[in-house]
Amino acid sequence: GAVVSQHPSWVICKSGTSVKIECRSLDFQATTMFWYRQFPKQSLMLMATSNEGSKATYEQGVEKDKFLINHASLTLSTLTVTSAHPEDSSFYICSVDPGTSGSRAHNEQFFGPGTRLTVL
Amino acid sequence: QKEVEQDPGPLSVPEGAIVSLNCTYSNSAFQYFMWYRQYSRKGPELLMYTYSSGNKEDGRFTAQVDKSSKYISLFIRDSQPSDSATYLCAMDEYGNKLVFGAGTILRVKS
Numbered sequence: 001g002a003v004v005s006q007h008p009s010w011v012i013c014k015s016g017t018s019v020k021i022e023c024r025s026l027d028f029q030a031t032t033m034f035w036y037r038q039f040p041k042q043s044l045m046l047m048a049t050s051n052e053g054s055k056a057t058y059e060q061g062v063e064k065d066k067f068l069i070n071h072a073s074l075t076l077s078t079l080t081v082t083s084a085h086p087e088d089s090s091f092y093i094c095s096v097d098p099g100t101s102g103s104r105a106h107n108e109q110f111f112g113p114g115t116r117l118t119v120l
Numbered sequence: 121q122k123e124v125e126q127d128p129g130p131l132s133v134p135e136g137a138i139v140s141l142n143c144t145y146s147n148s149a150f151q152y153f154m155w156y157r158q159y160s161r162k163g164p165e166l167l168m169y170t171y172s173s174g175n176k177e178d179g180r181f182t183a184q185v186d187k188s189s190k191y192i193s194l195f196i197r198d199s200q201p202s203d204s205a206t207y208l209c210a211m212d213e214y215g216n217k218l219v220f221g222a223g224t225i226l227r228v229k230s
Contacts, residue, residue, distance in 0.1 A: 004163070041128060043208065043220040044164070093163050109218060111156075111163035 002098050003027045006112035013084055014120055021079045021115045023094030029074035030096040034109065035067075038091040050077040050094075084119045091116050123147050126209055126221030135230045139196040143209035143221045146190065150211040150219075153185050155194045158206045158223065167207075168194060199228045 003026040013019050023033055031052045036044040048069055049057040056069035068080040081088055095109040126143045133139055141155075152171055156164035168183040170176045170192075176183045182195040192211075196203055209221040 006163075041222070043124075043126075043222040044218075045220075046217065049217075091161075095163075108154075108166055108169060111165065113163045114161065116161065 002110035004112040012118045018082045023077045033077040034095045036093045124221040130225035132227045141194040149213045152212040154210040156208040
């Protein structure tokens with residue numbers, strides 16, 4: 001399967017500051033990456049689909065000006081939480097979909113280890 | 121009503137027990153069904169993948185899909201303490217948009 005890394009794994013910031021989270025696909029080129037948010041004891045909620053070289057597609061209710069996504073290369077997507085507030089504290093996870101190929105399942109997403117954001 | 125319903129547990133079982141995890145869903149257009157395992161503070165990892173109805177077995181894990189009842193299950197045989205994790209079901213119509221259940225916390229006691 002694909003290997004996905006995220007950096008940082010854990011970040012604490014003050015309210016009003018911006019935080020950038022990186023998602024890297026280490027062993028293949030990903031034209032599409034996904035960003036999820038997971039609150040404690042809740043499900044993963046898709047925030048946006050990141051497309052290399054074009055604008056991200058945001059899910060309903062997700063503010064695109066607050067959660068800036070940049071997919072500048074085939075191996076890197078970044079999520080910037082702008083003017084973070086305590087309610088933005090969550091576990092942010094990215095994933096990549098290598099696409100259907102041979103025996104690989106359709107929509108088999110591989111997830112990064114996640115970034116825990118705490119906003120004070 | 122949520123699109124995917126999953127009992128959050130926690131489910132506590134003794135080592136060696138058979139574990140049954142379930143999800144129900146409301147969207148009859150879902151065709152692809154997945155089970156992910158997530159350890160604490162880690163990203164989910166894919167365990168089982170099933171297309172449409174039927175059963176699929178992989179080692180100690182068996183996934184079942186009953187589209188007529190909109191019900192999917194994951195069975196774990198001979199459960200081990202290392203199986204202790206949160207199990208998430210996920211579904212997709214077609215188009216790279218997974219919808220996840222809330223996850224069931226499983227604890228296997230040695």
